Amino acid sequence: MRSVSLTVNGVSHELELEPRELLVYVLRERLGLTGTVVGCDTSSCGACTVLLDGESVKSCTVLGVQADGRAITTIEALAVDGVLNELQQSFHEHHALQCGYCTSGMILAATSLLAENPSPTTDEIKHALEGNICRCTGYQNIIDAIEAVAR
Amino acid sequence: MSAPAEVVVGRIIGAPVERKEDKKLLTGQAQWVDNMRDPGMVYLGIVRSPYAHARIVSVDVTPALAHADVVAAWSGDDLTDEWAGSLPCAWLPTEDTKAPEHKPISTDKARYAGDAVAIVVATTRGGAEDAAELVDVVYEALPAVVDVEAALADGAPLVHESFGTNRCYTWQLEAGEVDRLFAEADVTVSERYRQNRLIPNAMEPRAVFVQPLPATGEFTIWSTTQIPHILRVTLSGMMGIPEAKLRVIAPDVGGGFGSKLDVYAEEALALAVARRLGRPVKWTEGRSEGYLATIHGRDVVQEIELAATSAGKITAVRTKLTASMGAYLQLVTAGVPLLGAWLYAGCYGVEGYSFECTGVFTNTTPTDAYRGAGRPEATYAIERAVDALARKLGMDPVELRRANFIREFPATIAAGLTIDSGDYDACLDKALELVDYDGVRKQQRDRRAAGDVKRLGIGLSTYVEMCGLAPSKILGAIRYGAGGWDAATIRCLPTGTVQVLTGASPHGQGHETSFSQIVADQLGYEVDEIEVLHGDTSVVPLGMDTYGSRSLAVGGVALYYAAERIAEKAKKIAAHRLGVDEAQVEHVRGRFIGPDDSVTLKEIALSAWTAHDLPEGVEPGLEATYVYDPPNFSWPSGAHVAVVEVDTETGNVELLRYVAVDDVGVVINPTIVEGQIHGGLAQGVSQALYEEAVYDEDGNLMTSNMTTYLVPSAAEFPRWELDRVETPSPTNPLGVKGVGETGAIASPPAVMNAVVDALAADGITDVAMPATPERIWRALEEVRS
Numbered sequence: 046m047r048s049v050s051l052t053v054n055g056v057s058h059e060l061e062l063e064p065r066e067l068l069v070y071v072l073r074e075r076l077g078l079t080g081t082v083v084g085c086d087t088s089s090c091g092a093c094t095v096l097l098d099g100e101s102v103k104s105c106t107v108l109g110v111q112a113d114g115r116a117i118t119t120i121e122a123l124a125v126d127g128v129l130n131e132l133q134q135s136f137h138e139h140h141a142l143q144c145g146y147c148t149s150g151m152i153l154a155a156t157s158l159l160a161e162n163p164s165p166t167t168d169e170i171k172h173a174l175e176g177n178i179c180r181c182t183g184y185q186n187i188i189d190a191i192e193a194v195a196r
Numbered sequence: 197m198s199a200p201a202e203v204v205v206g207r208i209i210g211a212p213v214e215r216k217e218d219k220k221l222l223t224g225q226a227q228w229v230d231n232m233r234d235p236g237m238v239y240l241g242i243v244r245s246p247y248a249h250a251r252i253v254s255v256d257v258t259p260a261l262a263h264a265d266v267v268a269a270w271s272g273d274d275l276t277d278e279w280a281g282s283l284p285c286a287w288l289p290t291e292d293t294k295a296p297e298h299k300p301i302s303t304d305k306a307r308y309a310g311d312a313v314a315i316v317v318a319t320t321r322g323g324a325e326d327a328a329e330l331v332d333v334v335y336e337a338l339p340a341v342v343d344v345e346a347a348l349a350d351g352a353p354l355v356h357e358s359f360g361t362n363r364c365y366t367w368q369l370e371a372g373e374v375d376r377l378f379a380e381a382d383v384t385v386s387e388r389y390r391q392n393r394l395i396p397n398a399m400e401p402r403a404v405f406v407q408p409l410p411a412t413g414e415f416t417i418w419s420t421t422q423i424p425h426i427l428r429v430t431l432s433g434m435m436g437i438p439e440a441k442l443r444v445i446a447p448d449v450g451g452g453f454g455s456k457l458d459v460y461a462e463e464a465l466a467l468a469v470a471r472r473l474g475r476p477v478k479w480t481e482g483r484s485e486g487y488l489a490t491i492h493g494r495d496v497v498q499e500i501e502l503a504a505t506s507a508g509k510i511t512a513v514r515t516k517l518t519a520s521m522g523a524y525l526q527l528v529t530a531g532v533p534l535l536g537a538w539l540y541a542g543c544y545g546v547e548g549y550s551f552e553c554t555g556v557f558t559n560t561t562p563t564d565a566y567r568g569a570g571r572p573e574a575t576y577a578i579e580r581a582v583d584a585l586a587r588k589l590g591m592d593p594v595e596l597r598r599a600n601f602i603r604e605f606p607a608t609i610a611a612g613l614t615i616d617s618g619d620y621d622a623c624l625d626k627a628l629e630l631v632d633y634d635g636v637r638k639q640q641r642d643r644r645a646a647g648d649v650k651r652l653g654i655g656l657s658t659y660v661e662m663c664g665l666a667p668s669k670i671l672g673a674i675r676y677g678a679g680g681w682d683a684a685t686i687r688c689l690p691t692g693t694v695q696v697l698t699g700a701s702p703h704g705q706g707h708e709t710s711f712s713q714i715v716a717d718q719l720g721y722e723v724d725e726i727e728v729l730h731g732d733t734s735v736v737p738l739g740m741d742t743y744g745s746r747s748l749a750v751g752g753v754a755l756y757y758a759a760e761r762i763a764e765k766a767k768k769i770a771a772h773r774l775g776v777d778e779a780q781v782e783h784v785r786g787r788f789i790g791p792d793d794s795v796t797l798k799e800i801a802l803s804a805w806t807a808h809d810l811p812e813g814v815e816p817g818l819e820a821t822y823v824y825d826p827p828n829f830s831w832p833s834g835a836h837v838a839v840v841e842v843d844t845e846t847g848n849v850e851l852l853r854y855v856a857v858d859d860v861g862v863v864i865n866p867t868i869v870e871g872q873i874h875g876g877l878a879q880g881v882s883q884a885l886y887e888e889a890v891y892d893e894d895g896n897l898m899t900s901n902m903t904t905y906l907v908p909s910a911a912e913f914p915r916w917e918l919d920r921v922e923t924p925s926p927t928n929p930l931g932v933k934g935v936g937e938t939g940a941i942a943s944p945p946a947v948m949n950a951v952v953d954a955l956a957a958d959g960i961t962d963v964a965m966p967a968t969p970e971r972i973w974r975a976l977e978e979v980r981s
Contacts, residue, residue, distance in 0.1 A: 079231040080224015085483035089902035120224035133222040144704030145221025146399040146450030174910040183874030184910035
């Protein structure tokens, strides 16, 4: 076991972790943040995407111990007082989700993209999302939702 | 033209209402099965055979029991007394269909790579995974067979030795004088296609969580299922647990596409462990594990022949399928290819029709329903064959299609069923206009003339499909084990809101929204005043679940009729309150209007609850249930056009444009309908260009995870160009048809016809799916040499 301190959605946690524990399971099983989900075991699908110090990472490819001392943002932190943030609202308005399983990861990947590149082209959006798989929407409405927020 | 139908046009039906489901999904508050945890819970781990075919010589679980976290470990032999029967197969197409014993865990042989041979139960997730590795299984490897045609050859390894053959069944349908029509035909074409094996890839991996209550013998089963009601019935039978003691909950379910339309070994195993240990049990599939243990789709060899006149009138269609069942029959494995049995003439009128399908066991993961289930296969074969005929006749594929369209509806087809409505010309007209057919044909000619190495191809798919399963009588006649009805309950609460109970079980389709629209439209409630409950057999005891594009066309129509029953009863109470005759009261969307005064449904709901002053003989409360059994399937249709660019130097295909004009009857929510079509198109285009589950000759799944099986990303698709034609279905009062599968059904042939069209001048007449750069490059090399 290793002592690790994580700041998750602005709250600090002191945890004793097994070295092999993946960050996604730390979030889901130790902290109860089940908005981050697991969709594969090969780092392919992006369903588990979170922000680590503001940048998107697949939380299935980060060990909990690697996140020691760092700040993590999950989907649960985006809406404030029950009000959806701009991206969440745009996903809603553009019907950019169906089953919703990829949605947390998709929104956090888009958050990271827009932080780096506030005015991406359609092609840049498509390529930024290459690591996030959605099986329901055919992607068009996701791209539209992100474009509507980009400026 | 289609028969005129009375259509309900309301202010909310047809409106792009934003989804009620979204907020919890957008904020991380969805309730996935894997979120579940209870005090004392244990984790189930499955030991799976690495061999596609092997005799199980011995299973020693003692090394696993030594693991600190392990509470139990059992072999198949240890668990035999748990099963009252096999995992269910609800569809044995013929009397002599060979249905193998299929216990959740094998005791004699492993019949596919991934077949369960032992289980471990541990107090931690990691412990279960580790301990599964410790179980010592001795196998005697046997020769495996993975190809359907090889499996039928003499001397092929037998998946189930007791049958003496790998042939599961042969099912035939014949109408008209097919042989004569072929003998008299001016022209015939004979084509052979292969439906690539697909992995459904719902984004949420499967999971099951079982909570036992040992004192009463009750179990609550949380499952990532499309079919909580069917799961309850079938688990009851196979586990020997009274149905009334089982509660199945499908909470938020992350996609299905048919892969969660099944009763899986792990559901039974988790239930068995919960019964043995009296503790809550959870199993969650790893994605790579799921590639082995969750059903696959397609894997069919198709032979299709068309007979036609020199003018291009198709007179007969003859089809022969050889379909892989995989190693066992899952819930509807054997019946899936037959869901296309009536559709191999597509939307074309023919006199003669012959269909034959042979199901074959192989040492592979069982196949079962995957989006479209039998109908993408049929549509692919006829649409590809029609293009082959057009090439042979030197006709434009548009003109050949028009020469054969069915135009009178309802239309009883040679195969024997009746198409409800449609206007195939209107769909095609719109699609051609949208794509600028003449313009893209000119571009194609210009490129060819200029010797451009990047060829342009244009592919059509004009389709009709049958969905919304469907009349129970017909399902019974084709030996399907369940009915085709669905149920809905409307409960008008005294406080002015409504509970709707639906037997459909959504997993991304937005039923809470579209079903609210139906009720709002009829009974005058606001969409937000309606709560749609589903997916819990204790809350909604009656239902037939969600698959085969049936939810709206069956469950939604049940809801319409339940609303009529509410209005009927409310009218009696309204007349009483208004002191007038019932005949003098008119109902307009929740307002009951008498000669002088009116009363609202909400007021009536309150007075029905207080019951202080109800008319004689009227029961208190305002609630109605309707169980609807549709008189026909629903028959969506449409015209799709794909435009591709094929690089003859690299073999790469780029889908430049995709136009889809669909007729799905009356649309309740256009946004949701478009979303369904987008998703279906993505899956169908992927079947054509990207996806294929590949086994080596020993039965190892070579595309064994998401890095080797190409699930497409946002970068792979163009912008979908959609339009609609609306011929209301005369079958139901809403005029609706199914929409969930149309995109996946129509698109593979559109794309592949475009690929072949691009390369036709190079001498290529066929490319197998998926049309990978390598396949195309090799095909070009072959014609060049």
